[in-house]
């Protein structure tokens with residue numbers, strides 16, 4: 001599974017970082033999310049899908 | 065304040081509904097979210113559905129002000145709240161790095177110490193009024209530390225934010241005049257602070273940072289720094305005060321859920337997000353539409369003023385199934401308690417830290433508490449929702 005953050009949509013809410021710290025972190029310079037693990041390790045696929053649903057800006061996408 | 069505090073009908077579209085209830089406003093917000101293209105009797109359009117909201121807010125023709133009137137008693141555009149487009153982005157680029165989760169984590173020990181010092185005052189009494197005892201002073205103390213101001217100035221802050229967030233007066237005009245007067249005093253105060261700071265040695269706090277930071281190859285002017293600080297004071301004190309009061313009031317009335325969090329402290333982060341959704345302490349914001357646009361099949365004519373009701377979107381049953389249930393394990397919680405779009409709360413990660421540390425320490429010291437028998441929690445939903453009278457009783461120890 002691949003996961004991406006659309007940095008144009010991302011507004012840095014950091015909910016992805018709170019919910020899935022193994023997958024996302026916030027850039028310390030522009031405070032947009034970036035992906036830590038792509039492709040997503042199998043055991044984190046659920047976290048990745050949940051991050052999609054928990055992003056207020058619909059900035060995260062996953063693809064199989 | 066007294067039990068008579070009510071939301072003036074001009075404040076929020078949900079207040080105009082028959083289902084409005086100061087104690088439990090969530091039902092009225094659900095009703096608002098269920099309306100098709102709601103508007104107010106004066107024609108103000110209302111965006112209340114969660115699905116519509118994200119797209120509306122990120123539309124480039126949706127602006128934060130009409131370019132004439134600014135938020136909350138300000139004489140000039142507040143930075144960054146009253147700015148749009150490139151001007152807004154420029155300041156957010158400067159400010160965002162100062163408020164990331166990692167950056168604000170440095171404040172954790174101070175927040176913990178301040179919380180405990182406030183709890184020390186009432187811990188042996190077996191009862192307390194937590195608005196004045198904890199919720200109001202804590203964020204103000206933290207702010208003073210963050211900005212680097214003298215602790216003695218605490219009363220100035222508390223007076224100012226109260227006058228601006230909930231201006232007194234019998235009419236809207238009177239309220240506006242009082243708000244502007246309080247704003248004026250704050251501009252003067254901040255100008256004096258900056259003069260003193262420029263004369264003194266450099267210090268490692270937020271104002272110290274603003275005095276030395278470079279943007280577009282130049283320094284910030286005093287006016288820019290004042291306009292940033294003015295907004296930080298309005299945006300960062302009362303919001304945390306009110307959110308904390310709503311959360312403690314909720315935990316006081318829901319002992320089973322409170323004990324779940326006590327037993328599994330790792331649940332607290334999720335509990336805070338879920339209570340931000342359910343309580344939505346900042347109920348709404350305003351936007352202006354600069355050209356005819358179409359969002360989710362709805363037409364917004366150029367020049368419209370729009371009331372964007374975060375509190376309604378947060379209980380929209382289409383996005384949040386069973387919205388009246390507070391479920392810490394809610395799998396999907398893309399709430400807009402901190403707004404969304406370009407003006408998404410700058411301080412959300414500081415707010416989360418303050419709420420988490422305050423609740424951790426409060427629950428560690430006073431795990432069992434209830435609303436004092438014979439007394440009521442008094443809520444206001446005007447400006448920011450808060451439990452403005454929060455009397456609790458607990459086993460003294």
Ligand code: HEM
Nearest residue numbers: 144145299300303304307346349402403407409410411415
């Ligand atoms: C639980 C506490 C808080 C809540 C519920 C909250 C909520 C909000 C909301 C809803 C907005 C959007 C306003 C609008 O677009 O009309 C906002 C913006 C803002 N907040 Fe917060 N806030 C909180 C705490 C803080 C703190 C602690 C700070 C400061 C450190 C802060 C600073 C700001 C700033 C500067 C903006 C304007 C951002 C912009 O226009 O780009 N907030 N907040």
Ligand code: SF4
Nearest residue numbers: 010011013014016055
């Ligand atoms: S939750 Fe969405 S908007 Fe927030 S930081 Fe993550 S990707 Fe960005």
